[in-house]
Each structure stands twice: as C-alpha cells, then as structure tokens.
Amino acid sequence: MTINERGPEGDRSYAAVSERFSMPLDEAMLTQRAVRKVLPDPVDDEIVLRCIELALRAPTGSNGQNWEFVVVKDRSVLATFARRYRSAWRIYGGIGERVTAGDPSMSKILAAVEWQVDHFEEIPVVVVPCLRGAVRFAPFPTIAQTSHYGSIYPSVQNLLLAARAVGLGASLITLPLWSVAMARRALGLPLSVQPICMVPLGWPRGRYGPTTRRPVGEVVHLDTYGRQPWRGVERADSQGAAG
Numbered sequence: 128m129t130i131n132e133r134g135p136e137g138d139r140s141y142a143a144v145s146e147r148f149s150m151p152l153d154e155a156m157l158t159q160r161a162v163r164k165v166l167p168d169p170v171d172d173e174i175v176l177r178c179i180e181l182a183l184r185a186p187t188g189s190n191g192q193n194w195e196f197v198v199v200k201d202r203s204v205l206a207t208f209a210r211r212y213r214s215a216w217r218i219y220g221g222i223g224e225r226v227t228a229g230d231p232s233m234s235k236i237l238a239a240v241e242w243q244v245d246h247f248e249e250i251p252v253v254v255v256p257c258l259r260g261a262v263r264f265a266p267f268p269t270i271a272q273t274s275h276y277g278s279i280y281p282s283v284q285n286l287l288l289a290a291r292a293v294g295l296g297a298s299l300i301t302l303p304l305w306s307v308a309m310a311r312r313a314l315g316l317p318l319s320v321q322p323i324c325m326v327p328l329g330w331p332r333g334r335y336g337p338t339t340r341r342p343v344g345e346v347v348h349l350d351t352y353g354r355q356p357w358r359g360v361e362r363a364d365s366q367g368a369a370g
C-alpha cells in the first residue's frame with residue numbers, strides 16, 4: 128500500500144484524476160489526515176462537486192438531509208474569514224503554545240495551523256457545510272443536539288475521505304467561524320441556516336500519511352465502561368508518525 132503520496136501532478140482535470148476515487152477504503156481511512164498546507168493552484172469544480180456528491184451519501188437524522196454546502200472561491204470572502212481565523216488563532220494558538228511547550232509533535236501541528244492561518248486567502252476552495260434548522264425548545268435537549276449536529280459530521284468525514292482519495296489536501300476546521308453573525312453576513316446565509324465547520328481544499332504541498340491515534344484496545348469497552356479485555360491489542364497499521 129502506498130501511504131506517503133503527493134497529490135497528482137501535471138493534468139489535474141476531473142477526467143485525469145477521477146479514477147483515484149476508487150482508492151481502497153482502508154487506505155483512504157489510514158492515510159487521511161489534516162493536510163493544511165495546500166497550493167494556490169485551482170481545483171476543477173467537477174472534482175469538488177464529486178467530493179460533495181460522495182459526502183451526501185452520509186446519514187442524517189430522520190434522513191432529513193437538512194444540509195447545505197457553500198463552496199467559497201471568492202478571494203474577498205476568504206479574506207474576511209482569514210481575518211477571523213487570525214484573531215481566533217491569536218488567542219487559541221497562544222494558549223496551545225503554552226500548554227504544549229516542549230512537545231515536538233504538537234509544535235509541528237501548531238506550525239501547520241499557523242501556515243494555514245497565514246495563507247487562508249490563497250486556498251483555492253473552502254467548503255462550508257451548513258445545517259438548516261436549529262435545536263430550540265427540544266423536550267430531550269441532548270439527543271436533539273447530537274442528532275442535529277450529528278447530521279453534518281458524517282458527510283464532512285465522507286468529504287475528507289473523498290478528498291484524500293482523489294489526492295486533494297483537506298482539513299476540518301472551525302476557528303474561522305467563531306463569529307457566526309459575521310460568517311452569515313459573508314456567505315449571505317439566512318437565519319435558518321447555520322454554518323457548522325469549514326473544509327479548505329487544495330492540491331497538497333505536503334504529504335498524506337499515517338496518523339497517530341490511541342490504540343483500539345484502550346478506547347473500547349465490553350458491555351460496561353471500564354471492562355477492557357482488548358487492552359494491548361494493536362494492529363501494525365495503528366502505529367503512526369506524529370502529524
């Protein structure tokens with residue numbers, strides 16, 4: 128299995144890259160990671176639409192399909208979000224640096240985020256997954272909220288996997304959306320539509336590769352919480368380099 132792989136070079140039209148969507152599922156899952164450093168080169172609309180089309184195969188609560196996806200390519204709109212990302216990062220990144228000082232893998236992640244913050248306007252496409260409706264006056268608040276927000280993230284994961292398969296760099300981010308009112312204004316969203324997260328897309332400067340995750344036996348419980356007979360069980364491919 129090819130794990131470290133750059134996006135396609137040369138012809139990056141939909142026709143040239145579409146066969147990459149058939150990458151084996153486990154390869155896509157094992158190598159999908161936050162790829163924040165991307166080139167400013169354009170991405171074919173057809174590729175973006177295909178990624179979103181695959182994203183739409185995801186489940187939603189009651190099959191409501193109350194999702195909307197805004198594809199942002201306008202530099203001035205991206206610049207507005209870039210300013211918000213910078214302000215949020217000044218606070219969040221500063222805290223992150225203090226809390227994770229001395230941890231080289233975290234320093235690498237923080238540097239990658241910083242790169243994205245500094246180059247946000249140059250990212251060729253940013254998809255903004257949104258939800259129609261809101262959780263208000265729900266008799267069962269927790270399940271109402273998990274069902275509401277849970278109706279977008281499966282599609283976002285599909286989008287990330289589709290992007291990975293075709294060789295696009297992608298990441299799931301929320302910090303540029305810290306002001307929902309500003310995001311609504313910038314995107315022309317009505318009050319009934321809430322932006323949930325953003326997925327910047329572009330041809331990667333870096334590489335996809337293995338991720339670092341906790342081992343399966345450490346997070347799985349059998350029947351009751353705390354009963355963990357699979358502790359110590361780990362597959363060879365669950366080892367990964369820090370990202």
Ligand SMILES: Cc1cc2nc3c(=O)[nH]c(=O)nc-3n(C[C@H](O)[C@H](O)[C@H](O)COP(=O)(O)O)c2cc1C
Pocket residue numbers: 159160161162163236240243298299300301302303338339370
């Ligand atoms: C809900 C959510 C919000 C996130 N927000 C941001 C963000 O604002 N900026 C960013 O750079 N990464 C953001 N991330 C990405 C995580 O930092 C990333 O998934 C994590 O570090 C794992 O990265 P890896 O898949 O490369 O190992 C977010 C992830 C999630 C699930």
